[in-house]
Amino acid sequence: MTQKVIIIGASGYTGAELAQILTRHPHFELAGLYVSQQSLDANKLISDLYPQLRTFCDLPLQPLPDDLSLLAIDADVVFLATDHQVSHDLAPVFLQQDCHVFDLSGAFRVNNADFYTKYYGFEHKYPELLDFAVYGLAEWNSKQIQQTDLVAVAGCYPTVSQLSLKPLIENNLLDLNQLPVINAVSGVSGAGRKPSITSSFCEVSLNAYGVFTHRHQPEIATHLGTEVIFTPHLGNFKRGILATITAKLQENVTDEQITSAYQQYYANCPLVRIYAQGLPSIKAVEFTPYCDIGFATHNGHIVIVGAEDNLLKGAASQAVQCANIRFGYNETLGLF
Numbered sequence: 001m002t003q004k005v006i007i008i009g010a011s012g013y014t015g016a017e018l019a020q021i022l023t024r025h026p027h028f029e030l031a032g033l034y035v036s037q038q039s040l041d042a043n044k045l046i047s048d049l050y051p052q053l054r055t056f057c058d059l060p061l062q063p064l065p066d067d068l069s070l071l072a073i074d075a076d077v078v079f080l081a082t083d084h085q086v087s088h089d090l091a092p093v094f095l096q097q098d099c100h101v102f103d104l105s106g107a108f109r110v111n112n113a114d115f116y117t118k119y120y121g122f123e124h125k126y127p128e129l130l131d132f133a134v135y136g137l138a139e140w141n142s143k144q145i146q147q148t149d150l151v152a153v154a155g156c157y158p159t160v161s162q163l164s165l166k167p168l169i170e171n172n173l174l175d176l177n178q179l180p181v182i183n184a185v186s187g188v189s190g191a192g193r194k195p196s197i198t199s200s201f202c203e204v205s206l207n208a209y210g211v212f213t214h215r216h217q218p219e220i221a222t223h224l225g226t227e228v229i230f231t232p233h234l235g236n237f238k239r240g241i242l243a244t245i246t247a248k249l250q251e252n253v254t255d256e257q258i259t260s261a262y263q264q265y266y267a268n269c270p271l272v273r274i275y276a277q278g279l280p281s282i283k284a285v286e287f288t289p290y291c292d293i294g295f296a297t298h299n300g301h302i303v304i305v306g307a308e309d310n311l312l313k314g315a316a317s318q319a320v321q322c323a324n325i326r327f328g329y330n331e332t333l334g335l336f
């Protein structure tokens, strides 16, 4: 059994990663790559933009047709690697034609229409889809993912932050009277391929941004079920996120209890690697579908360090992981 899949937003950074993964996937047949109707890249080959794909994937980047429903009828699965508002507009068209939608944007991640006005700057028109969507944090929501046609793949910073904190919160090992503090540094690919002054080579050094205002704070807090302080940073490297998370432990919590909580939740999760010693780095995870987690404790506090590739576990490979789960395949199929 194979599913016919298409990627919309295929010329972008996460779209190109999806194209690479789906080309080698044994059960998903990559049937088409799409960009906007006005795209400057329309009708180029994806391998013209990403020469590393030459001979491996030479499909053209097609402009979206006027009648999207014809495209939707012909596809079993669509990956939306598009901006939030574009995904918001496209997903219902595909769902209407019984196409399975895996959306990499934030358009369906938080079940609260007001959140979109406040943090995304647009009015959400599909509250019923917010009810229906399953949050694609693969390790935590696999049962729900198996049963949905709309997966809102978790955001990049939220993925590493939640994978790091959730086992400890679920086992009541943290004193949440002191809010966990997440400081995370992302490579510049997190900002996407479109040019902008803030992601321009000579402008990027290392800086915090979105302090107390970034949309990933409420995404993390909603799905963790507890408030956090989240500060993203932009670093002068291409890909990867390193999150350093400080939290207060409940009285007398031992390192063994912490390790055992991680093992309890991730023993059967091949894409989360818990370090027995040492701390993860971006070097350990870049170009891989893993999230690596390590920790140290001192005087009743814990510092957890989580690392992932923002374009893979933080986006494209987690999207395919969710699709594998949805169709009953091994969750790592096509990811290595």
Ligand SMILES: NC(=O)C1=CN([C@@H]2O[C@H](COP(=O)(O)OP(=O)(O)OC[C@H]3O[C@@H](n4cnc5c(N)ncnc54)[C@H](OP(=O)(O)O)[C@@H]3O)[C@@H](O)[C@H]2O)C=CC1
Residues within 6 Å of the ligand: 008, 009, 010, 011, 012, 013, 014, 015, 034, 035, 036, 037, 038, 039, 040, 041, 064, 080, 081, 082, 083, 084, 086, 104, 105, 106, 154, 155, 156, 189, 190, 191, 192, 193, 194, 310, 311, 314, 315
């Ligand atoms: N980069 C990252 O690390 C992560 C990104 N995400 C999310 O994934 C999504 C894609 O991100 P990323 O790959 O970085 O973005 P890019 O800016 O690199 O790519 C966006 C893609 O969308 C296409 N596009 C733009 N407008 C339209 C339209 N109206 N219809 C169809 N296609 C369109 C662009 O092509 P063109 O303009 O030529 O048409 C391009 O192919 C975003 O929602 C982002 O928030 C999630 C997690 C991590």
Ligand SMILES: CC(=O)N[C@@H](CCC(=O)OP(=O)(O)O)C(=O)O
Residues within 6 Å of the ligand: 104, 105, 106, 154, 155, 156, 157, 186, 187, 188, 189, 190, 191, 192, 232, 234
């Ligand atoms: C470095 C950088 O700019 N990162 C982006 C986050 C990545 C992203 O695309 O956000 P989603 O995961 O919500 O889709 C930002 O801070 O807006």
